[in-house]
Amino acid sequence: MSTMCQPICTSLDNSLALLSDSLGKLKAAQSVDVKEVSNQLAMAAEAVGSLRSLVTSVLPEATWQNREDLDALLGQIDRIMGARSRLLTLATELQRGMIVHRRAVRVTQMDQLREQAINELQAQAKAAGLPPTLPGPEADRWIEWACALKEPEDAEALQTLRNGFVHLDTFVANLEPHMWVVKVTTPV
Amino acid sequence: MSSLLPPDALASLDDSLSLPFASLEALKAVKSVDVEGIIKQLSVAAESNRNLRSLVASVLPEAAWQSREELDALLAEIPNISAARSRLLGLAMELESGSIVHRRAVRVEELNQLRQQAIIELRSQAELGKQPSVLPGPEADHWIEWACGLKEPEDAASLQALRTGFAILDDFVANLEPGMWVAKTGAGAPLSNGAELGNPAQDVREQLRHRLLALARELESGNILHHRALRVNQLNRLREEAISELRSRAESEAGSPTLPGPEADQWIKWACGLREPEDAEALATLRDSFAHLDDFVANLELDMWVAGKSPLAEAPPQREKSVDKVSSQKQRRAKTGNSDDPGLSSSPITATLKAATSTEQGGESRVPNVPDRLAQSMIESKTLTPSHELASRAKDEAQRPASPETGTTPAISFEITTGVGDARGKKWWMVIAIAAFAVLTAYGAIEWSSHRNPTLPAKVAENDLTHSSANQGLDQSEMSSDSGTHAAGQPLLTRSEFRPQDRGVVRTVPTTLSASQAGTQGGGAMSQPAIRASNDVAGVYKATASLGGATQTPGPVPSGLQNTPPNNTTSVLKDNSAAQSTLAAQKPRISAGGAQGLVIRPVAPLYPASARQAHIEGTVVLQAVIGKDGNVQTVRVVSGHPMLIQAAVNAAKQWHFNPYYQDGEPVEADTQINVNFTLQAD
Numbered sequence: 001m002s003t004m005c006q007p008i009c010t011s012l013d014n015s016l017a018l019l020s021d022s023l024g025k026l027k028a029a030q031s032v033d034v035k036e037v038s039n040q041l042a043m044a045a046e047a048v049g050s051l052r053s054l055v056t057s058v059l060p061e062a063t064w065q066n067r068e069d070l071d072a073l074l075g076q077i078d079r080i081m082g083a084r085s086r087l088l089t090l091a092t093e094l095q096r097g098m099i100v101h102r103r104a105v106r107v108t109q110m111d112q113l114r115e116q117a118i119n120e121l122q123a124q125a126k127a128a129g130l131p132p133t134l135p136g137p138e139a140d141r142w143i144e145w146a147c148a149l150k151e152p153e154d155a156e157a158l159q160t161l162r163n164g165f166v167h168l169d170t171f172v173a174n175l176e177p178h179m180w181v182v183k184v185t186t187p188v
Numbered sequence: 189m190s191s192l193l194p195p196d197a198l199a200s201l202d203d204s205l206s207l208p209f210a211s212l213e214a215l216k217a218v219k220s221v222d223v224e225g226i227i228k229q230l231s232v233a234a235e236s237n238r239n240l241r242s243l244v245a246s247v248l249p250e251a252a253w254q255s256r257e258e259l260d261a262l263l264a265e266i267p268n269i270s271a272a273r274s275r276l277l278g279l280a281m282e283l284e285s286g287s288i289v290h291r292r293a294v295r296v297e298e299l300n301q302l303r304q305q306a307i308i309e310l311r312s313q314a315e316l317g318k319q320p321s322v323l324p325g326p327e328a329d330h331w332i333e334w335a336c337g338l339k340e341p342e343d344a345a346s347l348q349a350l351r352t353g354f355a356i357l358d359d360f361v362a363n364l365e366p367g368m369w370v371a372k373t374g375a376g377a378p379l380s381n382g383a384e385l386g387n388p389a390q391d392v393r394e395q396l397r398h399r400l401l402a403l404a405r406e407l408e409s410g411n412i413l414h415h416r417a418l419r420v421n422q423l424n425r426l427r428e429e430a431i432s433e434l435r436s437r438a439e440s441e442a443g444s445p446t447l448p449g450p451e452a453d454q455w456i457k458w459a460c461g462l463r464e465p466e467d468a469e470a471l472a473t474l475r476d477s478f479a480h481l482d483d484f485v486a487n488l489e490l491d492m493w494v495a496g497k498s499p500l501a502e503a504p505p506q507r508e509k510s511v512d513k514v515s516s517q518k519q520r521r522a523k524t525g526n527s528d529d530p531g532l533s534s535s536p537i538t539a540t541l542k543a544a545t546s547t548e549q550g551g552e553s554r555v556p557n558v559p560d561r562l563a564q565s566m567i568e569s570k571t572l573t574p575s576h577e578l579a580s581r582a583k584d585e586a587q588r589p590a591s592p593e594t595g596t597t598p599a600i601s602f603e604i605t606t607g608v609g610d611a612r613g614k615k616w617w618m619v620i621a622i623a624a625f626a627v628l629t630a631y632g633a634i635e636w637s638s639h640r641n642p643t644l645p646a647k648v649a650e651n652d653l654t655h656s657s658a659n660q661g662l663d664q665s666e667m668s669s670d671s672g673t674h675a676a677g678q679p680l681l682t683r684s685e686f687r688p689q690d691r692g693v694v695r696t697v698p699t700t701l702s703a704s705q706a707g708t709q710g711g712g713a714m715s716q717p718a719i720r721a722s723n724d725v726a727g728v729y730k731a732t733a734s735l736g737g738a739t740q741t742p743g744p745v746p747s748g749l750q751n752t753p754p755n756n757t758t759s760v761l762k763d764n765s766a767a768q769s770t771l772a773a774q775k776p777r778i779s780a781g782g783a784q785g786l787v788i789r790p791v792a793p794l795y796p797a798s799a800r801q802a803h804i805e806g807t808v809v810l811q812a813v814i815g816k817d818g819n820v821q822t823v824r825v826v827s828g829h830p831m832l833i834q835a836a837v838n839a840a841k842q843w844h845f846n847p848y849y850q851d852g853e854p855v856e857a858d859t860q861i862n863v864n865f866t867l868q869a870d
Contacts, residue, residue: 016216023212026233027205028256029198029241034234038227041208044215045223052218067217 005054005074012047015040060128076130084125089139091121094171097143098181110179113171120167132164143180146172197240198263204233269319276314278328280307286332286371288364297395298446299368302360309356321353332369335361396445400438402452404431407484410456411494411862417806417829424805424866426487429480437478445477456493459485623854624788624846627817776850777858786845788818793839793863799831803867808836810861816854818845826860836863 022037055062055070058077064070095118099110124131135157136145149158149172162169207229211221244251244259247266253259284307288299313320324346325334338347338361350358408431412423437445448470449458462471462485474482796804808828815821823837840861847854 012215012218016212019208019215020212023205023208024256026208026230026237027201028253028259029201029237029244030253031241032234032237034230037230041211041215041223041226041230045221048215048218048220052220055218064217070218 005051005078008047008050008054009074012044012051015044015047019044080130083131083133086134086139087121087125087131090134090142090168091118091125093139093142093182094118094121096183098183099175099179100181101179110171110174113167113174116167117165117171120165124165133160134165135160143172143175144177147175147177147180197236197243201233201236201240204229204236208233272320272322273314275323275328276310276320279323279331280310280314282328282331282371283307283310283360286369288368289370290368293395294399294448294450299360299363301446302356302363306354306357306360309354313354322349323354324349329371332361332364332371333366336364336366336369396447397438399447399452400434403447403455403481404434404438406452406455406495407431407434409496411496411864412488412492412807413494413809413862414492414807415827417804417808417827417832420806421804421829423484423487423492424864426480426484430478430484433478433480446473447478448473453495456485456488456495457490460488460490460493624818624844627819628789628844776848776855786814786818786848788846789842789844791839791842793835793865795865795867796831796835799829799835799865800867802831804829804831805866806832806864808832808863808865810836810840810863812840812843812859812861814845814848814857814859816847816856818847820844821856823861828863829865832863832865835865836861839863 019037019040022032022040025032026037051070051074055064055073055077058080059073062073064073094114097114099107099114101107101110136142146161149161151158158169161172208226211226214221244262244266247270248262251262253262283303288296288303290296290299323331325331335350338350340347347358350361407427412420412427414420414423447455449455459474459481462474464471471482474485798804806829809826810828811824811826812820813822820841820843823840825833825837828836840863843861848857849855
């Protein structure tokens, strides 16, 4: 299950367990506190609403018939959200860095490419469904890793990058490792 | 499902819960639900839930369940429980509405008690909150018939079920015969509740109480005869305990236990006839509820008991008793060979003269000189007073208030039993009175001279011998009795000891002395109670005279007498019987009525100080000859404690009667006197 959906699902399951127990007592004509049952129902309904909003936000067209279908959807959503998170993190990392070169025209060219790559990453992250797979490590080491890619050794990774993120591939193809300087945030 | 539950109660609950359960599934699948709608349904379900719970609780208050399955099982059981309860209550009403008939009231009482207990048991089983036991058998209106027809071993299963679940009901039907049950009596108005059963139950309790009190009176009025004073003492103590027990049980607030056996006047005879193992049940009942009474009758032999009903008893004589009496008299006539004696009475009379010394003892008022007044009244009437009339008059006398006397509590009671025969000399009452006065004067002079001349115990015996011989020609056995007592080492009281001071001492000692004469002996026939009156003789005694019985069988001589020196007592026992037969052949026995009318002066015995200190109690049986002048001419000791004999003899010798007449001539008459000495604390 999605780590993101886990707390909501746990809350829902707990509320439903209590509600089920109370309804069982009602059915067995045993004494129950109806107000407590109503609270349990309200909590369960709230958890259901949260989950449904989450699913709808990720997969607006998604439908399910039962809890198993929902669990499968939630797994998918988890994967989508993970992929999106990597793209947005890398976009943020590209925004934080700085291009250095002896030629100004070259710096300008590289900044344009960087900007296109950032837009591409953010666009992919916002797109519905599962975004293209971004190869490589996490964002803070991704540029270093991408600048080191060589053909034919890293042909597969380069191909994946080229298929999913054309602008990002163009940017890292023009970028030399020493041209990228990560901005250090100076505390005010 | 239970017929007591509305059919839609459970369905309503299920319906109202259907939406919440469906919503639960939707919520599990994270689907949208109408929460408001569900909450409304939950409210409806909760209401149905409460209704159902109330309904179940109304049938099974103690019922508990954990799941719907258990609830369903419980609800499925409710119709059976209701039906079982309905059956039990129906049978309880059937038992209430019927009645028991039996020839014996005591049996009816017992069965009514069992019936009441069975009804309570049935209602208890039918109470809410309990799972009633399964009552075997048909419906209530046929149940008793069915139950009375159960037999072992054929119906062992039904009987076992009945016994296991309804022990008291089983006991009831085990005791009930089909012919004893009459269903739906009382104009068909069944008793619908316990309150209506209250009166019959109270009646039963009252009847039981009366039975116990009647038996207590019966025990109190009778006498115990035995050749050993020790045994008499023992039995008297047991009797007292039994009387106390009966009274205690009768007054118990918890209700009187059932006393097995017949009515009081036949009870002792019945109880003495009980045997194990034949009468194990009756004995067990007696033992369980009346331990002291059981102890008493276990120690009592029938021939040791002489009944002497209280003359205040109001029970009319029964036919069968009359038959017994006639039979008894026939036997006595046969023994005395005096069947043609016109003096024989067909109904021996018991006269009881009684004087209480203080209101603290038995709550009886002091009535002075009742015997004297009674005798005087008889003399004045010149007729033989019937026993019941005499009893009534004696009772009236006893109830008259008297001047209280403080500080005196001991009492002495006399009972005299004489032979059969009607009163004689009623035409000669004036002559008798004059003659009695003359004899009394002479006797008083003799007594006075003996008081003035203190003697040794041996001299008392000599005096007795002289006195007796002078009047009657006392046989050797009579001599031996008195002298034998002395020879046995027992302290004989001399006449000098009967000083007025002694009487005064006794008067202040909290003791009760009683001297009684049994109604009959030999054969154990019951004496016939007739009269009880109260008198105050010297302010210290309670005297009771019981007259009745014909055949006198002398009891064994006490051990003290049997140890007399050979030269005087070698033939004591032989002579006793010989003398008895001689007496029986030569002297008529005074009838009950005659003796009753003849009594002029009963004298209380003095309780010997030594015997009192040693707590000696018992009965002294004396055989006395009433002389032609009405004085007691000879007194022969039949049995009694050596320490009490002399006092009894001395008292008996002072009794004075009108002479007994036969064919117009005064004759000597034989009689027997029993003197009971009983110590009682204040």
